[in-house]
Amino acid sequence: MSQSRRKSRSLRRSTLNWRGARQSPLGLVLLLAVLVPSFLWLWTHWNYLSNFPGIISNYYARHFCSCVYVMQQSEEFCHDWTQQWIPIQSFEHQPERHEVVVVGLWQKATANWLGPETGCRLQ
Amino acid sequence: MIGWPRRSKGFGQILSLVVAAFICWPPSGLLAQPNELFQPEFFEPKAEACERSPAMEKYEAKLVDYLFENQQAGPRRQKRRSHALLLMKGHCVHLELYDLGFGPDNPHLLWSVSKSLSNLVIGRAVELGLLSLSDPLSLYFPESRYPFLRDLKLIHLLDWSSGVSWQETYEFSPLFSDVVAMLYTRGRRDMSKDVLGRKARAAPGEAFNYSTGDSTLLMGVLDRALKLSHRKGLRPSLPQTGRDFVQREFFDKLQINSAVWESDSKDQLVGGALAYASAPDLAKIGLFVLNQGRWNGEQLISKDWFENSFQVVDTYQGLGPARDGFPGRHWWLNRRDESKGRQKAWPDAPEDAVLAQGHWGQLLVLIPSQSLVLVRFGDELARSTDKNKVISLLSKWGAAKH
Incomplete structure (x- = not known):
């Protein structure tokens, strides 16, 4: 019990550290979350879009x-x-x-x- | 124009409306000069077809007030605006009205009214034995890789049930419109290839999907059929291209001089959209339909063709009312169907009304039971004109007595 609590505290700390160091993957994840669907959308609709x-x-x-x-x-x-x-x-x-x-x-x-x-x- | 009686054009100042002809007024004028082109087969020159009455004038005024409500020049808007209106009863033209630079000799873009003309052209080709409705497209487009090519038949194109994946949207949604892409970009050089290059959404004959692609493919089939027929040495008397066929076997037969039909780079006619004709010539086509395919003593298209074309297509599910009517075989209908629970599309219009209709308010209205034809050319954004109102006014006009 105490071990898991300690673990979560350290996890939280590490995330904070990452953010502080501007190395958080959150930005990258968000960017990908926008880019990948956009790319897929462009790719599937390219036939129309390229003609527009x-x-x-x-x-x-x-x-x-x-x-x-x-x-x-x-x-x-x-x-x-x-x-x-x-x-x-x-x-x-x-x-x-x-x-x-x-x-x-x-x-x-x-x-x-x-x-x-x-x-x-x-x- | 042969056989089309018309008095000189007059130019009104107010609203710049032009009342071009009241050829049936006074009635004795017509009876003294019966028009030989339109009879005697179906439309005998009955005096009552040309009679005028104050009640008719009342309905004419209502139609004109409604259709010529906002005649402001300038770019297209939502407001109703007309370029031409023509009313016929039997063989007799009662009203011809033009505005905004148009007159009886100006061909007007017909947009999807072209589709109904394609129906007649295909009807002519079937009559001559060139095409059969059960012909599979694999016969004419053997090089195509469309998945259902062998099952896809001419009749499916006429029923707008080809199953070809097709988005039919216009200026409000041009980005994902297959019509726009076919006409102006992706498909403009070879429209048949463009249509058959789409994915299949359903097996042929299973689902209704109104498509300019299906209609345009009809003209591609006609062109290929003529070329195939010549290669095999069959029917040497027929023209060798779709364009020549349409000219010689359709427009020339009806003595239509104003018609223009534009094409892709292979000169295959854009059967679904790009035909042009003057109002009197379109009225003539309407009369030809009321005549059930007989013209100048010749049965150009069999009566059966019209009967079959004027049935609501099986794949269509709508129950009405429907602003654009129910789809027949490239014509629009008002037919009830008790067994399906289908009510009339236009509640106040006669059940036998038949329409050809196009973008921006182009209309050809036929009421066979009353021998009435209405041609209207418009220039307005979608759905500004209430067809229920126009058809019912036309019917009341036709029935008006003194």
Whole structure:
């Protein structure tokens, strides 16, 4: 009985010592507790996550192109039509090439109008 | 546009609404010039289809007030906003209304209304003997490693019961959306491959899961079937690609000129989302459905196809009411089923109502028992329009007498 009490007291002391020496594994455990699930989550969802940044520019380029060339609307209307929650970084429409180039989330996307039956397509 | 009578477009100032045509007014105008395209098979030019009455105008005003409530230009919001409304009774167009830059000649993005068009295209291919609903996908995608390829049949795609693991979410949850990934990133170059590259969540035919992937795969099957058929030297009279097939065997047959159907890098049509058509042309497609597949003296799709398409799919469990209706074979229905305890999806709408519906408020409403067609193009965020209200107003409009 007295032995176990003594043991627990010494255990407590040692933990305190470790903390004092800034060598506690608690920080590491906590860090791992955050990192490991995050890593697992990233790993299992990588298929989706890796694609996400491209959505913004591809969506904008494709639908702006179709809005102008298929639905035959004005550029002003088509910016409203295509606007998303995440703003784009740059936009370029080259009517002579029937081409729309958009950069969003540092990803570039190009859509072209291919003809009256085919409409627009992403490169 | 062939055979589509329309008066000149007028531009109103207030609310910038455009009343483009009241072709049936006065009634004698129509009777003097019957439209040959739409008869005589099913829609004989009955005078009452074109008659006008104050009661009809009352319901038209209600529909217009509801659908054109907030016509503010600018980015898309939750508020209801319309680009077009077209009402037909029998072969007669009663109301055509456009706004915010659209007119009768502008093709409009149909989003998931495209799925119902895919149903008709596949129906045409079945009619011509190119496809059969029991065809397994292994026939057309032998290179695919999808686990249930041999059990996965065309009918499962039409029933949205392929079992392919698929997340159908849009702008509110783009991160984990398989539709968004298919259309814009991961799958944009080869959408069929993208769909068949998903995991299996269930065996084919076991679980309902609404999926743009299933619908898009239908068009991939069509394209592959035509190519296979040509390689084998069968049916040389048919076009060699899905795109040409849709153009020649569907749009051209219906004399539809405004339609555009976008595709992936392999030029396989995005059957689940990216078709465009003008409001009058979509109404024409609606009329073709009311005509049960007969057009210009030719039975393009058999009547059975429509009867089978307008049954709630077996794998669907919902009992209603349901804001989006019950899924049929790529059409949306209101059918009760006593044996399952299923009530109507839209309580105030007729039971035979059939809808094609798409994102941002695109609608094609058909009420076969009353020979009614409604086309509405919208630009609003999800679920701003109460379909129960729209369909029931349409039905009351159709029944209104003096």
